[in-house]
Amino acid sequence: MSTLQTFPVLALQDVVVLPGMVVPIELDDAARAAVDAARTSNDDRLLVAPRLEDRYATHGVIATIQQVGRLPSGEPGAVIKAGQRAHIQGGVTGPGAALWVEAELIDDAPVTDAVRELAAEYKGMLVTILQKRNAWQVVDSVQRMTDPGALADTAGYASYLEQEQKRQLLETPEVALRLSLLIEWARAYLAEAEVNEKISESVQDSIDKNQREFVLRQQLATIRKELGDDEPEGTQDYRARVEEADLPEDVRKAAMREVGKLERGSDQNPEAGYIRTWLDTVLELPWGVKTHDATDIATARTVLDADHHGLDDVKDRIVEYLAVRARRADRGMEVVGGRGSGAVMALVGPPGVGKTSLGESVARALGRNFVRVALGGVRDEAEIRGHRRTYVGALPGRLVRALGEAGSMNPVVLLDEIDKVGADYRGDPAAALLEVLDPAQNHTFRDHYLDLDLDLSDVLFLATANVIETIPQALLDRMELVQLDGYTEDDKVQIARRYLAPRQLEQAALTTDEVEVTDEALREIAASYTREAGVRQMERLLAKVFRKVTTRLTDPDVAQPVVVDEKTLVDFIGRPRFIPESEERTAVPGVSTGLAVTGLGGDVLFIEASAYAGERGLVITGQLGDVMKESAQIALTYVRSHAAEIGIDAETLERSIHLHVPAGAVPKDGPSAGVTMVTALVSLALGRNVRADVGMTGEVTLNGRVLPIGGVKQKLMAAQRAGLTTVFIPARNEVDLVDVPDEVLAQLDVRPVADVAEILTLALEPAEEVTAAA
Numbered sequence: 001m002s003t004l005q006t007f008p009v010l011a012l013q014d015v016v017v018l019p020g021m022v023v024p025i026e027l028d029d030a031a032r033a034a035v036d037a038a039r040t041s042n043d044d045r046l047l048v049a050p051r052l053e054d055r056y057a058t059h060g061v062i063a064t065i066q067q068v069g070r071l072p073s074g075e076p077g078a079v080i081k082a083g084q085r086a087h088i089q090g091g092v093t094g095p096g097a098a099l100w101v102e103a104e105l106i107d108d109a110p111v112t113d114a115v116r117e118l119a120a121e122y123k124g125m126l127v128t129i130l131q132k133r134n135a136w137q138v139v140d141s142v143q144r145m146t147d148p149g150a151l152a153d154t155a156g157y158a159s160y161l162e163q164e165q166k167r168q169l170l171e172t173p174e175v176a177l178r179l180s181l182l183i184e185w186a187r188a189y190l191a192e193a194e195v196n197e198k199i200s201e202s203v204q205d206s207i208d209k210n211q212r213e214f215v216l217r218q219q220l221a222t223i224r225k226e227l228g229d230d231e232p233e234g235t236q237d238y239r240a241r242v243e244e245a246d247l248p249e250d251v252r253k254a255a256m257r258e259v260g261k262l263e264r265g266s267d268q269n270p271e272a273g274y275i276r277t278w279l280d281t282v283l284e285l286p287w288g289v290k291t292h293d294a295t296d297i298a299t300a301r302t303v304l305d306a307d308h309h310g311l312d313d314v315k316d317r318i319v320e321y322l323a324v325r326a327r328r329a330d331r332g333m334e335v336v337g338g339r340g341s342g343a344v345m346a347l348v349g350p351p352g353v354g355k356t357s358l359g360e361s362v363a364r365a366l367g368r369n370f371v372r373v374a375l376g377g378v379r380d381e382a383e384i385r386g387h388r389r390t391y392v393g394a395l396p397g398r399l400v401r402a403l404g405e406a407g408s409m410n411p412v413v414l415l416d417e418i419d420k421v422g423a424d425y426r427g428d429p430a431a432a433l434l435e436v437l438d439p440a441q442n443h444t445f446r447d448h449y450l451d452l453d454l455d456l457s458d459v460l461f462l463a464t465a466n467v468i469e470t471i472p473q474a475l476l477d478r479m480e481l482v483q484l485d486g487y488t489e490d491d492k493v494q495i496a497r498r499y500l501a502p503r504q505l506e507q508a509a510l511t512t513d514e515v516e517v518t519d520e521a522l523r524e525i526a527a528s529y530t531r532e533a534g535v536r537q538m539e540r541l542l543a544k545v546f547r548k549v550t551t552r553l554t555d556p557d558v559a560q561p562v563v564v565d566e567k568t569l570v571d572f573i574g575r576p577r578f579i580p581e582s583e584e585r586t587a588v589p590g591v592s593t594g595l596a597v598t599g600l601g602g603d604v605l606f607i608e609a610s611a612y613a614g615e616r617g618l619v620i621t622g623q624l625g626d627v628m629k630e631s632a633q634i635a636l637t638y639v640r641s642h643a644a645e646i647g648i649d650a651e652t653l654e655r656s657i658h659l660h661v662p663a664g665a666v667p668k669d670g671p672s673a674g675v676t677m678v679t680a681l682v683s684l685a686l687g688r689n690v691r692a693d694v695g696m697t698g699e700v701t702l703n704g705r706v707l708p709i710g711g712v713k714q715k716l717m718a719a720q721r722a723g724l725t726t727v728f729i730p731a732r733n734e735v736d737l738v739d740v741p742d743e744v745l746a747q748l749d750v751r752p753v754a755d756v757a758e759i760l761t762l763a764l765e766p767a768e769e770v771t772a773a774a
Contacts, residue, residue, distance in 0.1 A: 004089060005105065007047035007062065008037035008098035010080075016166035017048045017082045018156035019061050019149075027068075027076040030098075035078050037098035038065055047086055047103055050167050059171045062086050062105065085173060106173045108149040118179035119148035125186040126151075129160070132193060152178040160189050238262060238279055246288040251452055255282055274389055281396060282450065285403060290410045290458065291368050295326045300365040307361035308354050309495045314347060314482045318362050321460070344437045344461045346418070346476065348468055349484030350601035350714075352534020355464040359414035362462065369411040371402045376417035381427025384436065386449035396449040399436060399456065410458040418475075419465035430472050437461055438478045485713040486533025486601045488741050489721070492526040493519055500539045508546035513561055515549045517542075520566040528576035531721060533601025533714065545572045582606075582722060583692035590684035592763070594676030595697040595719055595727070596668070597711035602718030604695065607661050607673060609680040614656035622661030625669025631699070632659050635677035638704055638756070639685065646760065648685040657681070672709035674700030675728065678756050679763055689765045695719045696728040696759055704756045708732040713739045720744045726751065728759045 010031055017023055025031060038046035049060030061082040071077035086103035094100030123142060130139050145151045155161060155169055165185060172178045242255045262275045294300050300322055304315045321343050347355040356372070363370035378384075387394035395401070402413055415437075421430045435441050436456060443457035463479060465471055487495065501517060530537045549562045549572070564572060582593050582604070590609040595602065620632050636657065643650050659677065661668055675698040683690050697715050699707040708730045717740075719727045731752040737745065753759055 003104075004102045006092055006094060006100050006102055007042060007045060007086075008034045008094065008096070009060075009101050010034040010046050010048045010063075011051040011057070012048060013051045014163070016050050016156065016163055016170055017061050017063065017080075018153040018166065018170055019082050019085055020153050021082045021156045022066070022079065023082070024071055024077050024079050026071060027078055031078075032076070033097040034099070035065060035068065037094065037096040037100070039068075041095050046080075047088070047101060048080065048082065049088065050163075050170070052167075056088075058088055060086055060088060060103070061170070062103075085170070087173075108173075108175055111148055111175070115148050115176050115179065118176060118183065119151050122179050122183050122186065123151060125183065125190065126154075128190065129158075129186060129193075148179065149175045152182060155182055161185060238276070241283055242279070245283055247282075248287060251282065251287065254452055255279060274394075278389060278449075281400075281404075282452070285400070286407050286409055289408045291408050293322060293325055294365065294367040295322075295329070297323055297326070303365040304361055307364070308358060309498060310487060310491050311354060311358065311484060314345070314358060314362075314484070317343075317345060317480070317482060318365060322366060344439055344463070344479045346463045346465060346471070346479035346481050347484055348419075348465045348481060350486055350533035351466060352532060352536035353484045353486055354534070355484060356414065356416055359412055359462045359464075362460070363412035366412065366460070368460065369406040369408050370414070371406040371411050372414045372416055373398050373402050374416045375429070376420040377422065378429050379422040379424045379426060381429050381432045382448070384429050384432035386447040388448050389451070394449055397432075397447050399445070400447050400450060400454065403454075403459075409455065410460070412460045412462065415461060415463040417465065418463040419467055419470045430475050433475055434478065437463070437475065483713075485711075485739075486717055487535065488717060488743055489523060489526045490743050491741075492530075492535055492538055493522045495535050496522045496525070496538060496542060500535060500542050504539065504543045504546050507543065508550050510546055510550060510553075514553060515546065516561045516563050517545065518563070518565040521564050521569050524566050524569055524576075525573075527721070528578055529573060531578045531603075533717070541573050545569075548572045582695075582724060586690045586692045589687045589689055590680055592676050592679040592683060592690045593692075593695045593724065594673045595695050595715035596670070596672065597714050598666075602711065602714035602716075602721075604718055604722045604724075605661065605668075605673065605676070607659065607676045607680045609677075609684040610658045610660075611652070611655045611684060612658070616654050617656050619656065619658045620660075621658070622664050623667050624661060625667065627671050628661075628669050628673060631671050631674040632677050634700060634702055635674055635681055637702055638678055638700060639681045641702070642704065642757075643685075645757075646682055646686075648682065652685045657684075670709075671699035671707075672697045672711075674698060675706055675756050675759055678704075679759060682760050683764060686764065686767070688767055690763055691726070691765055693723075693725040694728070694763045695722070695724040695726070696763065698728070698730040698733075698753070698756075700756050706730045706753055706756055706759075712736040716740050716744055716748060716750065720747050725749055726762075728753050728763065730754070 010025070012025065015023065027035060034046050038044055044065040045062055046065070047060045048063045049057035051057070062084050063080040063082045066079040066081050068078045069076075085106040087106055089102045089104060092100050092102050123145070126142055127139055130136075130142065142151070142154065145154070152169070152175060156166055158166075165181075169178050169181065172181070238259050239256075242252065242259055245252075247255065258275050258279055262272060262279075297319055301315065301319050304318065308315075347358065349355060359372065360370050382397065384397045384399065386397035386400060399413070403409060403411070406413075415433075418430075418433070421433075423430065435445055439457065442459075443455045444453045445456045446453055461479075468476065468481075497519070501522075505511065505515070525538055525541050529541055532538075545564055549564070552558050552562060553560070585591055585606050586593060592607050594605040594607055596605040597603070618632065618636055620629050624632070636653075636659075639646070639648070640650075640653050643653060659680070661673070675696050678700055679690055679696065697709055697712075699709055701707060712729060712733050713736065716727060716729075725747070726749045728751050731754040734752040737750060751758075751762070
């Protein structure tokens with residue numbers, strides 16, 4: 001083991017010195033002290049070590065001072081030459097201001113064949129790296145080196161190594177280990193350099209290609225100019241396409257202007273791509289293409305009847321539209337195009353009644369193309385009117401794209417879920433639809449992208465919605481309203497037999513020889529398993545029945561056909577979900593049965609009243625809107641002001657009264673529950689039950705007048721589904737009974753009333769019956 005020697009220490013911040021290196025250093029106070037101590041007391045020798053942030057250095061090199069003077073920068077400096085590695089043992093005291101340490105000199109181990117092989121491999125990699133860096137003057141020096149340790153320590157000059165890597169080499173006395181580390185690092189560097197070279201070559205090739213193309217294009221443009229043919233490539237094709245296309249005159253002029261811009265510009269012009277896209281869009285639209293409407297009215301009605309049961313209002317309107325156009329054609333009058341020649345209808349009704357599918361049937365009946373535009377959730381005005389052409393990725397609006405999809409200028413366009421159009425910072429799509437759906441304006445509809453007048457007057461627009469209230473009034477005013485109020489129980493049985501069952505049989509891969517569903521079973525599904533205006537849930541239940549039948553038929557012992565009747569229905573779809581509850585709910589005083597209209601159609605509404613000791617007042621619950629809360633106040637005021645006439649003890653109402661409208665989780669509003677609230681309060685005050693078979697609807701005034709309400713048809717259908725037999729409606733709504741199906745009226749005793757007192761006389765159970773029951 002070598003003996004310990006003492007040396008002044010020179011700690012360097014930004015450089016790691018390995019044996020054999022010659023480096024200049026700047027002399028600050030600490031460095032000058034170390035250099036002075038070495039020159040005066042240690043034969044110009046000092047220990048150079050890296051300055052570390054987290055600990056003291058454990059290794060360094062013994063360096064000799066070659067020269068002291070000034071650096072090229074003019075600052076005081078010195079040149080040192082690194083010699084042997086040293087292992088620092090600890091600090092000692094010494095002369096001068098420098099820090100002295102004891103260090104043990106480290107000798108390289110004897111060179112073995114394995115070390116020579118590692119040195120040869122590393123030398124090859126090092127030469128490759130130097131050649132890539134064009135350091136040819138260093139290559140010869142490296143080639144002449146034979147000492148493996150000295151070869152490894154030349155890595156101190158390598159700029160591709162981090163300081164931490166060089167410090168690791170300094171602290172590794174074993175030559176073989178140092179060479180292994182260097183080989184690994186050199187291999188990684190060469191791999192990264194190869195990737196960078198490929199990327200650089202690819203980028204350079206692309207630049208060279210673009211420059212070459214630019215020069216050639218400039219030369220081509222000059223040649224064309226000399227030949228008198230200065231049109232860029234491809235523009236002659238656009239000019240020919242525009243001239244050959246059957247375009248309206250104003251559209252042709254606009255298209256030729258854009259072709260002219262394309263011809264005058266170069267392919268490097270960023271607008272060239274926008275112009276080409278615009279021209280493609282214009283040329284793809286079916287200008288001048290129109291289908292011929294069917295003229296056989298009877299056939300059109302047959303098509304409509306074959307696809308949908310009922311819905312007579314909309315079928316009549318389509319047939320009328322077709323009849324008018326056929327008569328105008330017979331008399332030689334203009335039929336196609338022009339102000340107000342199209343039709344715009346809004347089909348409003350609960351889900352599942354066939355609004356969307358009706359659009360395809362109308363198109364089939366008219367012999368027109370059909371396209372559906374889904375508007376549910378659309379919040380961007382540009383979806384209707386298109387984007388300005390100045391935007392990247394601009395597109396025409398949905399109406400223009402719909403015409404392109406339809407392939408004609410007079411299709412049937414179904415605007416689905418128009419009541420669910422939203423509005424935000426991007427605009428209001430419903431406002432953009434005002435022009436589209438106005439028969440007096442849509443012959444000059446202007447899309448922002450096309451910036452051309454587009455004639456939509458011959459398009460038959462059908463808009464669908466579940467509720468009218470969310471459609472802006474100005475938009476609703478532009479459409480012809482057709483109300484679809486849902487199906488009766490008989491309608492549902494017919495629809496299930498003619499449409500739903502065959503479709504689900506095909507889905508389940510069954511035939512009528514394998515399964516038989518009776519009309520009684522269909523009626524039971526409609527009455528006790530579903531409570532909806534449409535037939536979607538009924539179709540799901542039929543699908544469930546046929547799936548279970550398919551499963552049973554996997555057993556070869558099951559007899560065919562499998563009969564699904566009223567008795568076996570429970571085995572297939574479980575117990576009934578809906579049972580008449582009016583009798584149970586009205587079994588106590590203070591509960592009355594009202595009728596309401598929701599987005600899902602008509603429904604039965606129970607109103608409960610209760611009183612308790614406390615300060616006079618009214619508590620209203622059930623998540624009611626402001627109008628319904630006011631109806632409750634009006635009802636209570638009427639009962640209190642007419643207590644003597646009704647036969648109520650005034651003291652009965654001088655308590656806290658609580659009015660509740662289940663279900664509490666469903667928001668409710670509207671004035672039509674006024675008479676129901678009056679009946680509930682009177683029932684509470686008199687202690688007489690409301691008849692279980694009675695339902696009512698109507699707005700009430702402070703003096704007891706019953707005012708008309710909406711949704712009579714849907715409410716009466718809901719009453720019939722709920723098993724009610726007597727329904728009170730406002731007298732002024734009697735004219736609406738003509739819209740109610742005869743089978744519903746046959747099962748209901750509908751009594752128009754003008755004063756709420758008439759309802760109170762007939763709706764409450766007789767007092768003696770209550771007494772007897774008590």
